[in-house]
Amino acid sequence: MTSPNGLICFTNCLLPLEDGSLVQRDLWIDERRGVILDAQRTFFLRKQRPERIIDLEGNILSPGLIDIQINGAYGFDFSVYDGDDEAYRSGLKTVAERIVETGVTSLVPTIITQEKTLYPKILNLLRPYTPPSSANLLGWHAEGPFIQLAKRGAHAPPFIIPAPEGLKSFENVYGPENLSVTEDWLMAGGGEGRVGVRMITAAPEIEGVMDSVEELSRRGVVCSIGHSIATTDIATTAVLSGARLITHLFNAMPQLHHRDPSIIGLIGASPHASAFTPITSPVSSSVTHNFFPHKAPIASTNSTPPSHTPSHSHTSSSLVKLTTGGKATSEAFDDHETPPQTPMLTKSSNAFSAEKLALKLSSKGPRGELHLEKGRVADMAFERPFYELIVDGIHSHPNSIRLAYGAYPEGCILITDAMKILDPNLRDGVHEWRDGKRFVKEGDKLYLEGTTTLAGSVVTLGKCVRNFSKFTGCSLGEAIKCATYNPAKCLGIENKKGTLRSEADADLVVLDRKGNVVSTWVGAKEVWRRDRV
Template sequence: MTVVTKYFNCNVLTDGQILPKDLWVEDGRIVDPDIIFYDLRKSPDVEIDCLGSLVAPGFIDLQINGAFGVDFTHSCGEGLDIVRKGLLQYGVTGFCPTIVTTSESSYHKVLPKLKRCAGDELGAAILGAHVEGPFISEHKLGAHNITNTKTLEQTSMTDTYGSLENISIVTMAPELEGSMAAIKMLAEKGIVVSVGHTSADMYTGLKAVENGAKFITHLFNAMLPFHHRDPGIVGLIASSPSDNRQMYFGLIADGIHTHPAALKIAHKINPKGLVLVTDAISVAGLSDGIHHLADKQIELKNSKAYIADTNTLCGSTTSLDECLRCFINATDCSVPEAIEAVTLHPAQVLGIENVKGTLNFGADADFVLLGNNLNVLSTWIGGQCVYKNKKGSGFVVKKN
């Protein structure tokens, strides 16, 4: 027997607008109330008063290396469930666990554990792994270990990763020998290719896009700076591929990795391609001290993470909902635009926008109730509440 739930007294983000309307859910999916109420003559089994909350699709993070003391590259195992559960408090209902450049044996050990799974009361959905490396430029390493970088002349992707089965996104430098053929192969398999950790010029970047690349990893970070005669990879956000495909790009809006002016420029140039990511690492949610990112020691001090004994930033400690608020403050963009950068756009990158990142009819009933300051009041997966804020959940259940 199916249960029909009506969520009322809410403001719902739909098609780029926030509208006062009801939300109806049946069998874990958003449904058309006209079909339920008028055609089938069925009243809701449960009514939930959302107390005027903003209802937005569940957030999606395409780049997160770990959190709560768990580093996906260094020690995944049971820690994956800790992160899945912990992310619910930030409104995240789906994510791509990210593996930085590591050894072949580590890829073979970790990637089989990152199987796609649906979200539930145990945590957010795993939407496939994001492998950031090892096919990256030795000149734009960031926090990656140069001893583990590779070229496609040295090894194949299958040998490196063991299998492509659990991978959704591959970050690679398009200037490396053999990259174009690899980009084309991955794109044909439905794997998203993201250009990043690269010294490529714009011409090489455009060639990568023509071969199937569709995403840019943490724009402005670990790539050549913008130059007016050769904009580099940054220039791709203003490009128009020959087949008119949308170019997407990740931005770390944590107030540290990307200057507010850079955030504003990126938003003005290509708002439809903008995707907010955390690039969070194991220290997210922890206190200052020494921790791990893959095989490197990192130091957390004053909410900033550095490779130990250096001044090199190595990932963010900020949650996705905080990035959302940071981005709005920096760009003065509309709330719907900002929310789509953590919902619709990342879903479009993965090609799952029919079921995730939206509250259209037929989509999964994954959503978040937000307060006046866009603070997370409660998180819902398949129409079931999986997280409540202790200061107020934003809803009251009324069973019929």
């Protein structure tokens, strides 16, 4: 059903604002242009009222959900490319068409560490694309290969590499055309050939990474810290250099330690973070400062994805124990034996990171001074990064979720980090995976058959929103913000996505008051509706 004059009014609904509040207000959209309208301005300029009125019966009308880290869904894995461009595009189309049932209207396909010659082809195929009546594919998120071996999760060890030539190493892997300077991040409606959203997860302590962050950021790439053992100084320097995000907080990084809070500590960064001189302690006997895969041989692992080449045999006892005993792990989990606190690198590298941090901080000007005004926080020397949370109740404890949100609510972004088996219609039971292996699905948990080892996420983003509200005690409107406005702001597209601003894309999801998806709209067209019971 269409409107004769192209104007649609949603009425009797609650609208989530960018501050997380919910207000009762009508919303006008233009289905011909696919955008949200300023009702008052439209009425006075066009002298028209909407000829189609939709009564939402008190439900919530939200911006469409945005998933910036998803590995696959509905049987398709974004990281698997078999040389057939059309088959890959068909898989993307399937995901985009079906994921709207979960309330997602935009996503950033994520590829994990690959053989480096595959990157230019896959990234080119992942340019922005919006099939008819489907979610928007915004671009790409390359998670690896410049990550820490000791925090690799399920990333294949043979393909994890340093960046000895800095930015040139990034260009050699991803392709210079995919890292070109551009202002054309994301245009309304996407469109093949557009550059779109570009994200890279890397470990700043890896050779050449830190020196590349500033230039990558200047080129419009969202740099994210993840799969890393960075110390507090290194992580802080990465943020000062332009890193905007932390990849799946708590997972694949050191645990919080009060003397070196490492990456997790960034969300609670003090205005005087550099004033602390930590008391150093010996490194755990199971590790040394040599965490770089190019420095020494690596251990064998049975968790290497079947499409990858076998890893080298273990010949050095100085490295972390890397064998997983046949476990199939989520790429976000870290089941390797690393110390609970950040492993020390070397005295020279620690001194270098502290010196670099001091230089970065001094370039930011004077820091916050003592003051007498209650409620005012001293100025920060840098803006804290956004951070991702997988809120399936499995990857992180509810207490950890609430702790992070309480420290920095404005930076919280909900993600699924879902695997290709994501499908809310998939029944519990045993399902085929690949190379003769099978999954056991129990609700939102995945196990490799014959083990009790968790094998990834199958939670939907809509359920993450509901879980988040329960775990933190925040309102549903505040939880929605973490899956709409916050990810859009992190990507720099908040004028078009994740918002109800005038002239933003009319990508919308109708939720009932318990957060369940009722209907989904993309470009002012309804693309999915829940069957009434």
